Amino acid sequence: MNAKDVVTTMWTELMTAKDPAVIQKWVAPTYEQHSPYVQTGREGLEQLVASLRDDYSYELVRIFSDGDLVVLHGIHRNWLNGVFTGGEAVVGVDMFRVVDDQIQEHWDASVPVIRISASGRTQLDGPATVEHAGMTQQSANTAKAFVQTVLVDKQHQRLPEFISKHGLAQHITEIADGAACLTQALAVSDKEYVAIRKMVAEGEFVAVQSEGRVNGQTHTFWDLFRVDAHAKIAEQWQVAAVFPDVVPHDNGAF
Incomplete structure (x- = not known):
């Protein structure tokens, strides 16, 4: 199997x-x-x-x-x-x-689950099926470069070069659609990206797991992307969750 x-x-x-x-x-x-x-x-x-x-x-x-x-x-x-x-x-x-x-x-x-969002989208709606299996490598390259450059290295001014010319469909509840709204949100965000830990790509979809912090507390940041035919990000979902100081094992978050 x-x-x-x-x-x-x-x-x-x-x-x-x-x-x-x-x-x-x-x-x-x-x-x-x-x-x-x-x-x-x-x-x-x-x-x-x-x-x-x-x-x-x-x-x-x-x-x-x-x-x-x-x-x-x-x-x-x-x-x-x-x-x-x-x-x-x-x-x-x-x-x-x-x-x-x-x-x-x-x-x-x-x-x-949050019922109200700035974009009018939910945390989960949007395309769900892999339709372009041959895009895996280019999708992975785009998502990795975006997370490393824009989120980890904080080069927010470079964000537009990674976004689809047709716009960015946003599922992070507090951010509206579009590259400009994401850029504005990142400028005031309390999420600190430390490093990419793992990445899973299939077709036009990519999930990137990053180590992060919010006010000094370890978090796991999961950013999911849909990449278009031009190797640009067309859609984003996110799950960002705290990793408590006390957990029932010693395997760590990553």
Whole structure:
């Protein structure tokens, strides 16, 4: 099986059917967890499934893969008791590393669903299916250059050279569409990008995981992009989540 099929099957059987028995099949004995709310190893996943609310559900919006890495972009409804407890919906990015048809490693980040946005778009709407498989490398090059140049190196004046001539469809809730609005938002943002950690590209879609800080606190920044035929960014989604100082493992955020 390819990595995407492994993750899709595991996720359906574990998180949708809520069957902890499948952990032994799909999860490696040396499974390494980076989620700040779940213990590492198979035991952590077993505890996770046991803690799911009866009315928990997951809606997958996007999935794409690159080699042994797979990214899911979707919405969790009625999440964990003891972490989120009011029936909240959260937008999540989950990334898995697959080795020999088993999940070897997992990273994630999630933020609450916000109903109002500056652009009128939601945190998840927009194109979701890979239509241009041959664009993978150029999409990866564009996204990496943008994040490194504009976000990490803070060369905000260069932002327009990376944006589609047809404009930028924006899904970060506090920012309106267009390159000018993103430039203005970055100038006053409290998000400090430190370094790119991982990147997953398939076709016109790219997910970039960056290490970051907000007011000195470690965060994981996930920027998802759709790149157009001219190798320019046409659409952006983001999940930026705190990585607490105290977590139930010592694997770190990245």
